[in-house]
Amino acid sequence: MSLRFTADNVCKSYNGKSVLKECSFSFDRGCVYILMGPNGSGKSTFLRICALLEDPDSGEVKYYSDTTALNPSLPGVGLKGGLKKDIKLRRKITLVLPKIGLFNTTVFDNVAYGLKIRVYKKRDIEVKVNEVLEFVGLAHKKKLNALTLSSGETQRLGIARAIVLKPEVLFLDEPTASLDPQSTEMIEEMISRLKGRDRMTIIMVSHNIFQAQRLADMVLFMYDGRIVDYGTKKEFFERPKDERAYRFITGQMVY
């Protein structure tokens, strides 16, 4: 079971300034999408809207389960209009922000929190948290206060908190920003394993061309609120269609 979703003509303005302009894209299950583009081009806003944390001004984001394809009469879950958001669906979607808010408690409890509020049994919580901490390489730090972790470890803890809930769609906003090559590699390895093991759909913002080349199935390039170019990794890097994407790839657009 896994989810796919579409953004359909998504528009968003803040204080009269248009930040997203008719953004449309279909995201397939089990793929890694890397979203690139200059600062302020709308990437994080697009992520929040796709992750159902914010409503667009117009347009919509629709999620489809496997069953929809089998039964076309089942509509996608429309999410326009705040409270219509389906709680079961919301639980399958997680956004990890670059500066995650950690609780001033142990690494273990930080990961366990999401399971506790979902009233999992104590024994189940222990098994799941230990498994996830092993996965992100933090098992040996589980008793430490989370606030003492390094920035690379903190990012991994953020991902641990998200994946312990077994999301089907994982949004990562610059998960390796300001990390050294070794921590970056650890996170990239985790992302590859999540894709392979769980067929998770992953949408990740990155400014790093090499990272996109290592991880992406598809690359999307945003510029001034629009998705101006996209393609498979090969298409995007070998034959960019948009001039600004071309300048970015060839190092002429430095930001």
Ligand SMILES: Nc1ncnc2c1ncn2[C@@H]1O[C@H](COP(=O)(O)OP(=O)(O)OP(=O)(O)O)[C@@H](O)[C@H]1O
């Ligand atoms: N909640 C908000 N209120 C007002 N303006 C906002 C809000 N969120 C985003 N913006 C504005 O929308 C524009 C796009 O912001 P966004 O964070 O989506 O860009 P970004 O592509 O993620 O940039 P960066 O690479 O710097 O993270 C910016 O001009 C920003 O100031």
Ligand SMILES: [Mg+2]
């Ligand atoms: Mg951003």
